[in-house]
Amino acid sequence: MLDETPKRFDRIVAILIQLQSKKIVKAQELADRFECSLRTIYRDIRTLEASGVPIYSEAGVGYALMDGYRLPPVMFTREEVSSFIAAEKLMQKFTDPSLGTHYASAMYKLKSVLRSNDKDYLSNIESRVVMQTAEPLFNDNSPNTLAVLFEGIAEKKQILLTYKTFSKEETTQRNLEPVGVFHDNNNWYFLGYCHLRKDYRQFRTDRIQGIKKTEFDFTIEHDSLETYLTKTETCPTTKVRILVDKKIIHYLSTERKYHGFISEKEVDGQIEMTFMCRDIDNGFPRWFLMFGDYATILEPESLKTRVLELLEINKQRLL
Numbered sequence: 001m002l003d004e005t006p007k008r009f010d011r012i013v014a015i016l017i018q019l020q021s022k023k024i025v026k027a028q029e030l031a032d033r034f035e036c037s038l039r040t041i042y043r044d045i046r047t048l049e050a051s052g053v054p055i056y057s058e059a060g061v062g063y064a065l066m067d068g069y070r071l072p073p074v075m076f077t078r079e080e081v082s083s084f085i086a087a088e089k090l091m092q093k094f095t096d097p098s099l100g101t102h103y104a105s106a107m108y109k110l111k112s113v114l115r116s117n118d119k120d121y122l123s124n125i126e127s128r129v130v131m132q133t134a135e136p137l138f139n140d141n142s143p144n145t146l147a148v149l150f151e152g153i154a155e156k157k158q159i160l161l162t163y164k165t166f167s168k169e170e171t172t173q174r175n176l177e178p179v180g181v182f183h184d185n186n187n188w189y190f191l192g193y194c195h196l197r198k199d200y201r202q203f204r205t206d207r208i209q210g211i212k213k214t215e216f217d218f219t220i221e222h223d224s225l226e227t228y229l230t231k232t233e234t235c236p237t238t239k240v241r242i243l244v245d246k247k248i249i250h251y252l253s254t255e256r257k258y259h260g261f262i263s264e265k266e267v268d269g270q271i272e273m274t275f276m277c278r279d280i281d282n283g284f285p286r287w288f289l290m291f292g293d294y295a296t297i298l299e300p301e302s303l304k305t306r307v308l309e310l311l312e313i314n315k316q317r318l319l
Contacts, residue, residue: 008044011034011036011044012044012047012048014034015030015034015041015044015045015048016048016053018030018033019055019063019064019065020065020070023064024061024062024063024064025062025063025064026061026062026063027041027042027045027062027063029062045057045063053065053069054066054069075113075115076113076114076118078118078121081114081118081121081122082121082125084107084110084111084122085122085125085126085129086129088103088104088107088126089126089129089130089131090131091103091104092104092131093131093132093133094131094133094137094183094188095146096137096138096142096143096144096145096146096147096205097138097143097144098143098144098146098147099144099146099147099150102147133186136206137187137188137205137206138188138205138206138208139205139206139207139208139209141209141210142162142205142208142209142210142211144211145188145205145208145211146181146188146205148211148212148213149178149181149190149211150181151213152177152178152213153178153179153180153181155213156177156217156218157213157214157215157216157217157218158175158176158177158195158213158214158216158217158218159175159176159177159178159192159211159212159213159214160173160174160175160176160210160211160212160213160214161173161174161175161176161203161208161210161211162208162209162210162211163203163207163208163209164207164209165207171209172196174194174195174196174197175194175195175196175214175216176192176193176194176195176201176203177192177193177195177218177219177220177222178190178191178192179191179192179193179200179222179223179225179228180224180225180228181225182225182229184258185255185258187204187205187206188204188205188206189202189203189204189205190202190203190205191203191225191228191229193220193222200228236278237260237276237277237278238276238277238278238280238300238302238303239274239275239276239277239299239300240260240274240275240276240277240280240284240297240299240300240303241272241273241274241275241297241298241299242272242273242275242288242295242296242297242298243267243270243271243272243273243295243296243298244270244271244272244273244291244294244295245270245271245294245295246266246269246270246271247294248291248294249264249271251291252273252291255287256273256275258283259275259277259279259283259284259287260275260276260277260278261273261274261275262274262275262276272298280300280302280303280306281306284303285303285306285307285310286310288303288307289307289310289311292307
């Protein structure tokens, strides 16, 4: 029988570190992370308590460490050190300058506790990792977008947003209660309750012209971000079927999910793709035009009409 003691010891240490990382940690959260039973977590918590770690618990809430209790600085494994490289590069390219600066400062502190050979290891590979972005993710007029959003969400303070929509040239100002931030289809977005529209709205960070936190508190108790994103996914959709040349099908694998891809099957040497599309007027037809010379629209007729309209507009611009 394998000796489970080293594995259990590592798990108990990891539990203690996680208890330091959050104000409250639920037993189920620990069980999910370590892929073990709740009974095992309860046993490990009792072991920590028996060793003198001051843990208090509340039924239905979770576990917490007594204020002021901290472990001395921990050492990192080589694999953990490697993960810092990817995280640092991602922060440099995929967040706003303000948040990137804060992360860089944190990285200096983190690197300062590494062993000498791990510092050399880190130095040898960090110049060999490069992250590239296709388009600017933030407007130059608003270099601290994510930092302000994070503050607003954490402190439950409204933000004042200056925003330019895709279809209009003029900008609008509005007070918002930010609910959450997410990255999708190579862009950063945030969802918030708009006091101007009296409803929840989604905003893209590269169209934000200005943002600042106000002193106004939230007026609504908002659900989780996932709740609203799920509601968006259940918006009315239109069934779309297209027939695509097999030789280009692999080029569509990444983008198709953003247009409601459901299934595909081979038909007479071509691939029939089925979608449940939420934007039949703009998003899908414009995407279809990128490979339209290798594809045929099977349904609906309205999609064929819209594609022809866009082609005619393009034709007039070229004349």
